[in-house]
Structure formats: C-alpha cells, structure tokens
Amino acid sequence: MSTAESTTSPNPGLRDRVGTVFTVRPLTVGLALFWVWVLARWTTDFVLAGVLGLDRGTPFVPAAPFLTTADTVASLAAPLGVAGAPLVWLADTLRFAADATAYLPALAHGIWTTVLLTVFSVCLGFTLALPLSVVRVYGGRWARWLALSYTELIRGTPLLAQLFVLYFATSLTQVLRGVPGVGVGFVPAQAFWVAVISFTLNSAAYQSEYLRASLESVDGGQLTAARAIGLSKLEGIRYVVVPQGLRLALPSWTNELVYLIKYSSLASFITVQELYGRTSTIANETYQYTELFVLVAILYLALVVSASALMDRVESHTATAGVGHTRQ
Amino acid sequence: MTQPLLSIDDLHKSYGSEEVLEGVGLEMEQGDVTVLIGPSGSGKSTLLRCVNRLTEINSGRIALDGQDVTGTDTDVNELRKQVGMVFQDFNLFAHLTALENVTLGPKKVLGMDAADAEEAGRTHLEQVGLLEQADSYPAELSGGQKQRVGIARALAMDPELLLFDEPTSALDPELVGEVVEVMRDLAAEGITMLVVSHEMDFARSAASDIVFLDDGEIVEHGPPEQLFQNPTAERTEQFLSRLHAHEETA
Numbered sequence: 001m002s003t004a005e006s007t008t009s010p011n012p013g014l015r016d017r018v019g020t021v022f023t024v025r026p027l028t029v030g031l032a033l034f035w036v037w038v039l040a041r042w043t044t045d046f047v048l049a050g051v052l053g054l055d056r057g058t059p060f061v062p063a064a065p066f067l068t069t070a071d072t073v074a075s076l077a078a079p080l081g082v083a084g085a086p087l088v089w090l091a092d093t094l095r096f097a098a099d100a101t102a103y104l105p106a107l108a109h110g111i112w113t114t115v116l117l118t119v120f121s122v123c124l125g126f127t128l129a130l131p132l133s134v135v136r137v138y139g140g141r142w143a144r145w146l147a148l149s150y151t152e153l154i155r156g157t158p159l160l161a162q163l164f165v166l167y168f169a170t171s172l173t174q175v176l177r178g179v180p181g182v183g184v185g186f187v188p189a190q191a192f193w194v195a196v197i198s199f200t201l202n203s204a205a206y207q208s209e210y211l212r213a214s215l216e217s218v219d220g221g222q223l224t225a226a227r228a229i230g231l232s233k234l235e236g237i238r239y240v241v242v243p244q245g246l247r248l249a250l251p252s253w254t255n256e257l258v259y260l261i262k263y264s265s266l267a268s269f270i271t272v273q274e275l276y277g278r279t280s281t282i283a284n285e286t287y288q289y290t291e292l293f294v295l296v297a298i299l300y301l302a303l304v305v306s307a308s309a310l311m312d313r314v315e316s317h318t319a320t321a322g323v324g325h326t327r328q
Numbered sequence: 329m330t331q332p333l334l335s336i337d338d339l340h341k342s343y344g345s346e347e348v349l350e351g352v353g354l355e356m357e358q359g360d361v362t363v364l365i366g367p368s369g370s371g372k373s374t375l376l377r378c379v380n381r382l383t384e385i386n387s388g389r390i391a392l393d394g395q396d397v398t399g400t401d402t403d404v405n406e407l408r409k410q411v412g413m414v415f416q417d418f419n420l421f422a423h424l425t426a427l428e429n430v431t432l433g434p435k436k437v438l439g440m441d442a443a444d445a446e447e448a449g450r451t452h453l454e455q456v457g458l459l460e461q462a463d464s465y466p467a468e469l470s471g472g473q474k475q476r477v478g479i480a481r482a483l484a485m486d487p488e489l490l491l492f493d494e495p496t497s498a499l500d501p502e503l504v505g506e507v508v509e510v511m512r513d514l515a516a517e518g519i520t521m522l523v524v525s526h527e528m529d530f531a532r533s534a535a536s537d538i539v540f541l542d543d544g545e546i547v548e549h550g551p552p553e554q555l556f557q558n559p560t561a562e563r564t565e566q567f568l569s570r571l572h573a574h575e576e577t578a
C-alpha cells in the first residue's frame with residue numbers, strides 16, 4: 001500500500017518516510033508489543049509461577065499510577081464544567097486502564113485458549129478437508145455425493161447449533177471426560193475438546209470447499225501429463241495437483257483462519273473460558289461492559305492481524321511464478 | 329522377421345455415437361520416425377492417446393514390443409514408463425522447476441534416488457540445451473524452452489517410444505526451429521518417435537514414414553519423398569496443397 005502511494009508521489013523520499021513511520025511501523029510495533037506481553041504472560045503464569053511458587057496472574061503493571069493520574073486529570077476537569085468533558089473522558093479511561101491491569105492476566109489466559117482452539121481446529125479441519133476436497137473433485141459418484149452432503153449439511157446450519165448438538169445432545173462430553181488426562185494440568189477440560197471437535201468438523205467443510213475450488217482451477221493437462229509419465233491417478237493428484245491447489249487456496253485459507261479466530265468465541269456458550277468467555281465473565285461481575293468489550297475487540301483484532309501477517313509471509317514464501325496470483 | 333516395436337491393428341474408437349477412428353492399422357520398427365498428418369478433427373490426437381492409454385479403445389489391437397497394450401490386465405503405469413508423451417501445450421508441472429519437472433517421474437515412478445535422478449535430469453536438460461534453465465519455473469521460460477523441457481521430461485523415463493502431439497503448434501513461429509532441432513537430434517539418435525506435426529521441414533528431413541489420416545482412416549502411408557511428391561490418393565493431394573498454401577501465407 002505505502003509503496004504504491006510512494007511511486008505516484010512527487011516527493012518519494014518524504015512520502016516513503018511518512019509511509020514507513022505512519023503505516024508500517026505502528027502496526028509492526030503494536031503487534032510486537034502485543035506478542036511480547038502475551039508470551040511474557042504465558043511464560044510467567046504457566047511456567048515460572050509453578051517453578052518459583054508465585055501467584056498466577058499477578059499484574060505486570062501496578063494500577064496505582066493510573067489512578068493517581070486519573071484523579072489529577074479529574075481535578076483539572078472539575079472547574080471547567082462542560083468544557084472539561086474530554087478530560088473527564090480521559091480520567092475515566094485511565095480508571096479503566098487501572099482496572100484493566102487486573103483483568104489483563106485473565107484475558108491473556110483466554111488468548112491462550114483461543115489460540116489453541118483455533119490452531120487445533122484449523123489444522124485438524126485441514127486434514128479432513130484435503131481428502132474431502134479430493135473426493136469432491138476426483139471421487140466416484142457416491143463418494144462425491146457423500147462429501148457434498150456433508151459439506152452442505154455443515155455449511156447450511158449454524159455453527160452454534162452444531163456446537164450445542166455435540167455438547168448437549170450427544171454423550172461426547174461424558175466420553176471425553178472419561179479420557180485419561182483430559183482436564184489434568186495443562187490439558188484443557190472436556191468442553192474445550194467438544195469445541196475443538198465441533199469447529200474441526202465445521203472448518204473441514206468450509207476448507208474443503210475452498211480446496212475444491214482450487215483443485216478444480218488447476219489445469220486438467222497437469223494431471224494428464226502426470227499420468228503420461230506413469231504416475232497413478234492418486235500420485236498425480238498428490239504430487240502435481242494438490243501442491244498447486246494448496247497454493248491457490250492460501251488466500252481463502254487465510255480467511256478461514258480469521259473467521260475461526262472470531263467464531264471460536266462461540267465456545268464460551270459451552271463454558272469454555274476462551275478470550276470472549278473470560279471477558280464476559282469479568283464484565284458480568286464488574287458491569288464494565290463497554291470498556292471490556294472494546295478491550296477484547298482490540299485483542300481479537302491483534303490476533304486477526306497477526307494471523308493475516310503470518311499468512312502473508314507464508315504466501316510470499318511459497319509464491320511460485322505461474323502458480324496462483326504472484327506479486328512481484 | 330523382426331517383431332515391430334509398435335503394431336496397431338484394426339483400431340476402432342468412438343466418442344458416443346461418433347466414430348473417431350475407423351479401423352486404423354500401423355506398424356513401427358525400432359528407430360522409425362513416423363509423422364502423422366491430417367486435418368483437424370481427423371483423430372490424430374485420439375490415435376496417440378490410445379497408444380499410451382490416456383484413452384480406452386473400443387476394439388482392435390495395440391501391441392508394444394509384442395505386449396498387449398489394451399488388455400484389462402495390462403499395467404497402464406508400467407506401459408506409460410515405456411511410452412513418453414510430449415503435449416501441444418507443454419503441460420509442464422507449473423509448481424516445479426525445469427529440473428524437478430524432469431526428475432519427478434524417475435523419482436516417483438522409477439524409484440531412483442534423488443541424487444541419481446538429478447544427475448540424469450541434468451544430462452537430459454543438457455541434451456535439449458537447457459542446463460542453464462534447470463532452476464527456472466515453467467512460467468519463466470519461453471514457449472520453445474517449455475517444450476524442450478517437456479521433451480526432456482519424456483526422455484528422462486528412458487522410453488522405448490516417444491509420442492509427440494503437435495509439439496510446435498502452440499509456439500510463435502520464431503520458436504519452432506529450436507524445438508524441431510531437438511526433435512531432429514533425437515531422430516538421428518535412433519529414438520522411435522510417432523509425431524503428429526505439420527512441420528514440413530521436420531517431416532522431410534527426419535521422417536522415415538508419413539501417414540495421412542483423414543476422417544478416422546489412414547488414407548495413405550509411405551516414405552516422405554513418395555507421399556509428398558507423388559501422393560496416390562486425391563484426398564492426400566488436396567490436403568497437401570492446402571497445407572502448402574497455408575505454409576506460403578504464414
């Protein structure tokens with residue numbers, strides 16, 4: 001974006017600098033700060049706290065300075081009457097920041113759960129989606145019909161309904177509770193795994209649809225050529241069609257990742273304390289709904305932007321001239 | 329009498345109700361270069377595709393080295409190891425470099441280890457004059473270079489027979505020469521080739537036989553001098569004069 005602007009700019013030197021300072025840097029710096037905080041939080045609470053015998057979730061930043069500053073700002077605003085509104089707002093924000101220092105450790109734990117949920121579901125979903133999409137494109141009539149039915153069933157019903165069916169209407173929860181290790185130590189409890197299974201099944205359907213479209217857009221001559229050198233159909237699909245299809249699917253796959261980061265919040269409806277669940281628990285206790293939901297929106301945004309940035313990297317890393325859209 | 333390398337006998341092929349090959353017979357000895365000419369839609373591609381079983385035949389017999397090609401118990405992948413194919417639109421594997429295009433078959437089909445396959449692959453790229461482009465992707469190559477990689481890819485399987493389906497028709501005229509040159513070299517090395525092409529230069533200089541196919545039938549079959557200078561069938565004469573007219577305007 002910034003490079004495109006700079007080429008049309010009459011003063012590229014200045015525009016470049018402005019572009020770097022105001023568009024690229026804050027994002028990178030912001031994301032870096034976010035992840036330093038998140039990783040520091042995880043290390044402190046999940047590793048160091050256990051080793052050193054500290055309390056988990058001790059805030060990194062004390063609340064006091066925010067409160068004193070808030071009081072000072074508020075006292076400045078008092079004599080100004082209506083004109084002091086912005087200062088009042090600033091004081092309130094600072095007071096919320098003081099409260100937030102206490103909430104943030106819990107939210108960092110919520111981020112851990114959200115990241116786990118998303119990563120597990122997307123990866124497991126992919127392992128199902130790949131064979132599903134291959135069957136959709138190359139399978140026999142019945143196999144194709146089955147794969148299509150599955151995809152349409154999943155895509156045609158709400159994710160929340162799928163989650164509830166698995167959680168309330170099947171004995172999956174009981175079964176998972178009986179699995180040794182579930183809910184012990186760092187291994188999340190059964191509700192988390194119900195959510196993973198539900199999101200996996202859901203994501204598999206969407207991912208298979210993206211993959212199907214990509215596989216179909218690979219030129220038919222590719223498989224013919226593969227067959228002509230003696231590869232079996234399955235080998236041709238595996239070594240020639242799928243690698244190209246995956247590259248073509250990357251942009252839509254990024255979308256799926258971003259959706260799942262946000263949709264994983266539905267897990268809070270079945271008691272999973274992921275980012276949204278934690279936030280809403282705290283909000284119900286403190287009534288600071290607006291502030292907390294603004295805060296959690298910022299955290300989700302940070303996750304989503306990180307995911308897109310990561311996928312951008314993957315895309316440029318795997319870019320091949322002539323396969324998919326290439327940016328030079 | 330030596331056994332022909334390829335023998336096709338009374339081959340019939342239909343798509344639906346349309347009969348595309350109506351009893352085609354053809355024999356090729358080891359080292360023969362047979363050039364197949366004929367109007368568009370006459371069944372030339374279909375005939376080639378029957379030989380490596382990209383297309384299944386309706387009736388008739390195809391044998392390679394005396395082995396039945398079309399039997400239900402014939403291992404098609406085994407057959408395709410012995411019959412290489414070069415396509416009109418190259419069909420290079422778009423996600424692989426030139427070298428990787430050439431080594432995929434040897435690695436996955438012949439089970440060669442990577443180092444051996446690469447060494448052999450470089451030799452084949454050198455043979456088509458493209459050693460320097462070994463690490464280029466197809467999209468980075470010119471049409472002529474792409475087709476030469478396509479030829480190297482087919483050669484890498486060390487086939488007994490090479491099929492060419494209009495290898496130069498998708499090329500800009502100035503790029504045809506480099507591909508014809510490579511094909512002529514292969515012919516001179518004694519590689520058995522069945523070539524669909526209207527490249528008269530190649531046909532005159534390298535072909536041992538010309539076959540004229542029209543409407544799913546072999547109308548005429550003979551050495552190039554005879555077929556080009558003294559065609560016996562009127563249909564051949566007409567086709568050739570149209571071809572010459574086209575060549576002169578092109």
Ligand SMILES: Nc1ncnc2c1ncn2[C@@H]1O[C@H](COP(=O)(O)OP(=O)(O)O)[C@@H](O)[C@H]1O
Pocket residue numbers: 343348366367368369370371372373374375
């Ligand atoms: N896969 C196919 N399905 C149906 N008809 C086909 C198919 N392939 C070729 N044909 C038909 O068979 C005839 C011969 O085609 P082809 O062998 O490609 O001719 P040529 O290569 O000589 O131009 C044409 O009429 C074409 O439309």
Ligand SMILES: [Mg+2]
Pocket residue numbers: 372373374493494
């Ligand atoms: Mg053809």
